């Protein structure tokens with residue numbers, strides 16, 4: 001294998017990141033330690049719990065996109081790290097675990113995702129299963145480094161050998177004995193983490209903002225347990241997994257045609273992005289992302305199908321309607337978050353921020 005992943009030169013949205021180390025966390029999980037590009041370091045600023053989209057050579061000769069959560073924290077000075085666990089029969093995870101080595105380069109989209117706490121100073125309850133620990137570890141480290149609250153982590157695994165980050169979690173507990181409590185749940189000893197059993201373990205922490213990431217049945221069980229305990233849905237944040245159906249690296253440029261631009265009175269949008277405010281005409285029926293890209297604004301996106309959250313922004317004035325939303329939850333919507341790739345305007349003037 002060459003030092004670089006094969007593929008075309010990166011476009012404006014993608015960056016080549018050098019793999020500086022590969023760490024075997026368990027028999028079937030690897031952490032890639034990545035070097036942010038010097039000329040694009042600001043594009044790789046991230047919030048705890050976000051993910052990177054990696055470009056992999058696909059089995060059919062075309063490229064494939066896979067999203068992996070960052071295990072590192074933006075508050076500890078550590079390099080970017082993504083952790084990948086093999087999925088039986090999964091092309092992307094096995095390719096990464098088998099083929100990627102230190103010195104290789106990967107083509108990567110900037111961090112994205114909404115599975116991130118709005119306040120690091122509050123007490124947090126984190127529930128993870130298997131490789132779902134990855135974004136949860138990022139949140140825990142960030143809260144401990146930059147926040148003031150307590151963190152309780154319930155971490156479910158098949159057995160002791162499948163516990164990812166065991167040593168790092170132990171070190172964190174030793175460093176923050178008054179603020180971090182890790183409750184390991186081993187199925188080999190305690191059985192499956194079903195709702196009835198989880199409720200007992202989670203009951204003392206129900207007043208907290210809660211983040212849940214893991215296999216679907218485990219997240220369902222955790223949510224059911226929390227709801228049974230009276231935790232309102234808006235306090236339960238679940239990481240959503242999605243598959244990107246298209247080639248997000250080689251999407252054609254969106255067209256905002258004259259016909260669309262001249263149809264009806266349209267809207268004016270004031271869009272704050274990277275410290276600049278862009279005022280653009282927003283034709284009715286056209287999604288915001290297309291308007292911004294056509295205007296030359298370097299707005300973030302990945303799937304353009306309402307499934308990944310890379311284009312998330314917030315409405316500060318006016319109203320929009322989303323055509324499709326597979327990823328934002330009720331809490332996100334209540335806080336004004338929308339997907340730029342799916343938002344069409346409903347009012348004459350709309351204010352948007354990406355901060």
Ligand code: FES
Nearest residue numbers: 302303304309341
């Ligand atoms: S780009 Fe993926 S949801 Fe908008």
